[in-house]
Amino acid sequence: GSIPSSAEIDALLATAHERYAATTDGRVADYIPVLGAADPSKFGMSLVTADGRTHSLGDSAHTFSIQSISKAFVYALVCDALGHEVVHDRVGVNNTGLPFNSVVALELNGGSPLNPMVNAGAIATTALVHADPTLRWEAIHAGLSAFAGRELQLDEEVFASEMLTNHRNRAIAHLLTSYTRLDPEPLGVVETYTKQCSLSVTAADLAVMGATLADGGVNPVTGQRVVSEQAARDTLAVLASCGMYERSGEWLFEIGLPAKSGVSGGILAVAPGKGALAVFSPPLDEAGNSVRGQRVCAYLSRALALNLFASA
Ligand code: GLN
Numbered sequence: 001g002s003i004p005s006s007a008e009i010d011a012l013l014a015t016a017h018e019r020y021a022a023t024t025d026g027r028v029a030d031y032i033p034v035l036g037a038a039d040p041s042k043f044g045m046s047l048v049t050a051d052g053r054t055h056s057l058g059d060s061a062h063t064f065s066i067q068s069i070s071k072a073f074v075y076a077l078v079c080d081a082l083g084h085e086v087v088h089d090r091v092g093v094n095n096t097g098l099p100f101n102s103v104v105a106l107e108l109n110g111g112s113p114l115n116p117m118v119n120a121g122a123i124a125t126t127a128l129v130h131a132d133p134t135l136r137w138e139a140i141h142a143g144l145s146a147f148a149g150r151e152l153q154l155d156e157e158v159f160a161s162e163m164l165t166n167h168r169n170r171a172i173a174h175l176l177t178s179y180t181r182l183d184p185e186p187l188g189v190v191e192t193y194t195k196q197c198s199l200s201v202t203a204a205d206l207a208v209m210g211a212t213l214a215d216g217g218v219n220p221v222t223g224q225r226v227v228s229e230q231a232a233r234d235t236l237a238v239l240a241s242c243g244m245y246e247r248s249g250e251w252l253f254e255i256g257l258p259a260k261s262g263v264s265g266g267i268l269a270v271a272p273g274k275g276a277l278a279v280f281s282p283p284l285d286e287a288g289n290s291v292r293g294q295r296v297c298a299y300l301s302r303a304l305a306l307n308l309f310a311s312a
Contacts, residue, residue, distance in 0.1 A: 111179025210276025
């Protein structure tokens with residue numbers, strides 16, 4: 001079926017917001033010091049249809065750092081530029097079953113990153129954008145801004161805070177280099193990766209970015225083609241298997257949509273051909289996924305009949 005009318009969507013978003021606003025489960029991430037200062041009561045959501053209609057509620061214009069959700073879009077850009085085979089050769093597409101920042105997952109797989117949605121694979125993916133750090137950042141900044149349909153800004157405070165504490169990501173990059181899986185200088189790649197995670201977005205931005213994947217790579221608000229249809233499809237496939245870290249199987253079982261989460265509290269779920277839903281709420285579960293975000297997505301996936309595996 002197709003997506004319901006605008007009035008129905010607005011009513012369902014309002015119900016979801018009301019239903020889960022009182023949820024107090026989860027904890028705000030604080031391993032990146034500045035994220036620990038996030039207001040746990042912030043709660044916003046936005047839905048953008050593949051034909052460009054936007055619906056927003058609550059703190060949908062509140063900015064936060066995109067964090068791991070950037071991984072999906074950098075992967076799409078790299079798939080677009082280099083193609084399915086070349087990218088797959090360097091970064092796999094299977095779930096690690098381990099936390100997003102696992103070093104063990106990389107070691108157990110002979111130094112080959114298992115997928116682009118965990119840190120090892122994301123760092124390897126960022127390296128594929130360009131060997132030169134300045135051009136690498138410019139391409140990512142321009143590409144993610146095209147997905148959002150506006151020029152995204154770097155959150156300098158988040159970037160500085162994470163650069164002081166990202167020892168594990170530096171270790172992962174050096175490990176990738178030792179396995180000859182990273183061509184550019186490793187610390188430069190970690191810097192670009194940390195910058196991409198520090199881009200400031202709103203739930204409304206994320207919904208437009210996701211709707212661009214839902215719309216086969218064309219931003220439905222600006223009309224601009226950002227990536228190829230194939231790159232959008234490749235990205236959604238990886239989001240289905242790996243986007244919610246080690247909870248990806250449970251997520252697909254309950255919600256039935258490709259999705260990506262980030263430690264600042266964003267979740268983006270994409271219904272191919274239909275649209276995308278983004279939720280922002282900082283308290284996270286053990287895997288690093290927003291608790292309210294998951295509940296809102298579960299509710300709306302059912303209410304809007306978005307589950308990919310449902311035949312009606
Ligand atoms: N920048 C964060 C990190 O590398 C992103 C992690 C996340 O959102 N899961 O740890």
